Amino acid sequence: QVQLVESGGGLAQAGGSLRLSCAASGIIFSTYAMAWFRQASGKEREFVAGIRWSGGSSSYADSVNGRFTIARDNDKNTVLLQMNSLKPGDTGIYYCAAKQYGSSRGLPTSYSKWGQGTQVTVSS
Numbered sequence: 001q002v003q004l005v006e007s008g009g010g011l012a013q014a015g016g017s018l019r020l021s022c023a024a025s026g027i028i029f030s031t032y033a034m035a036w037f038r039q040a041s042g043k044e045r046e047f048v049a050g051i052r053w054s055g056g057s058s059s060y061a062d063s064v065n066g067r068f069t070i071a072r073d074n075d076k077n078t079v080l081l082q083m084n085s086l087k088p089g090d091t092g093i094y095y096c097a098a099k100q101y102g103s104s105r106g107l108p109t110s111y112s113k114w115g116q117g118t119q120v121t122v123s124s
Contacts, residue, residue, distance in 0.1 A: 002026035002113050004096045009118030012086050016122075020081040022096030022115060033102030034072055034079040035111060038120070040092040045108050048094070049081060052104040059105040063089070086122045093117040 008020040020036065035050035049070040051058045058070050069082040079096065097111035 004098060004113055004115035006094065006096050006115045006118040009094060009120045011121045011123065014087055014122055014124050016086050017082070017084045018086065018120060019083065020094055020096075020118060020120075022079045022081075024077045024079070024096075024098065024113075027098065027100075027113065029077040030074045032098040032100050032113070033104060033106075034070075035097045035099075035104075035106070036070065036079075036081045037095045037097055037108060037111075038090075038092040039095070039117075043092075045095070047105060047108075050104040050106070051079065053101050057104045059103075083120075088122050088124045090122050091120060094120050 003025045005023045012018050033053040036048040037045050038048050039045040047061055049060045049068055051070045051072050067085045072079045095117045096115040098113040099111045
């Protein structure tokens with residue numbers, strides 16, 4: 001059974017930091033590209049950051065580039081999202097997603113596995 005379980009969300013003040021973690025099970029993790037998406041209330045789900053299955057390449061949305069960092073640990077079947085200099089606009093539910101042998105970026109429909117999401121709220 002495939003599971004992606006996110007953790008690390010919560011409340012932060014503007015300018016603060018949070019670190020999200022996604023633990024994967026039931027897949028050969030090293031063969032999957034991993035990504036983080038987010039969805040704000042009333043808005044469509046959007047790409048935040050992604051890392052290629054081989055780990056050699058990562059991509060970021062323009063809105064988070066320079067503030068967020070994605071990393072993977074294939075020994076622990078985990079992908080992390082370090083979020084610094086948080087802004088109220090970063091508020092939303094953050095989802096972990098996976099696609100086998102994928103690139104570091106893609107539309108939500110290209111990802112076959114999804115977690116349940118974790119809430120991130122940034123106050124001004």
